[in-house]
Amino acid sequence: MNVKEYISSGIIESYVLGLASEAESQEFEQNCVQYPEIAQARTAFEIALEEKMLEDAVAVPLPLKQKIDEKIKSSTFETATEYLEDERTPVRQIGAWRWIAAASLILLVVSLYWTISTTKKYRDLQAQNKELQEKIQQSTAQVSDMQDDMEKLKHPMKTAALKSEDDRAYAIVYWDTVSASRNVYLMINNLPQAPTDKQYQLWALLNNEPIDLGMIEVKQKRLLYQMKNVQNAQAFAITLEPKGGSEKPTTAPIALSNL
């Protein structure tokens, strides 16, 4: 390379004044390292330029320095972000924001998912809880019904067993003859399923006259069914009657007892 020619080509002035392209600048910097003459020529022009510009200095309004000092003192905290702007690396800045945006979006999705799933779990638990409470209420009611029935059985009561001839129907009447109420209870051990249009009816018999003691409505888990009261009776009978019952038995009793 012809160093002298290179020095006088205008590249030095172009580089120093910031008019050289990126490639030209890189090449020039390398040449300065390789050829000290070029670096010296550069410094010579820089000094000449500096002296020329110092000669042509323009008076600066006084308050400016104070403003700059204020900015510098307050800038310690904002340096990081403004530095990025100064360095003209918006790509990096956008990159950072993109990461932050992506991270917050992921966080949002995760927390939404968590909220939804937690809410669902909470609702499920609430429903289960309600169900359990209802079951407990039912069971408590059943237990208390049973206890009531047991209490009733502790009274001294007359009993009468009602049996069909084939033993398929079997029930026991408990008749409280001690208290004035003369309550009648029926304990069903077994009763064949009645046809849908028919119902079992309990009767008391006094001097061969049937007295209606009510319809037998078979409910599950019930020990004693309270029937109508009766003051006097010699026997009890169960007949199969049309639904709703009859005033007098229309069929022969399927089960009959004597006291």
Add this chain to the structure above:
Amino acid sequence: MAAKLTYEEHELVSSLRQKNEEAFSYLYEHYSGALYGVIKQIVIDTELGNDVLQETFVNIWRRIDSYDETKGRLFTWMLNIARNAAIDKTRSKGFQQSQKQVPLDGDVIQPSVRPGVDDYGLKRLILKLKDEQRLLIDLSYFQGYTHQQIATALHIPLGTVKTRIRSALTQLRALMQ
């Protein structure tokens, strides 16, 4: 003289890197006028020029660590910060509205000499150049257009723009001495 300047500059740079405010004040007293002169020749408007000078010195303070003495003198580095800040300002929206600046194209070429603004500093030297050279220096140095933009606007090959600008710069340098 040159050796002494270099030594002082070396000291100044290391003090600035240590965030020494006295060194910064010295730097400001010594160079603000010179940089303000260049800035005003680019921005013209006093208010905007003040803004640019502020930005320039704040940037010098903050970015002193990125200054590389192997690539040039401190003043050269500061001059380029000032020039870039001033050109950036002329490209900002506010400036374009106030100056009604028109984008560079073949039909509209900014007047390269403005009375009052151009009678000192580099601009006064440029006046001594040929019209065409003056235009090229004005467009590239003071208005910040790239060689490619100038080539397109003036319908001159890129290589020609480059050689003409370089030849104008060497003449400018000769005029400086």
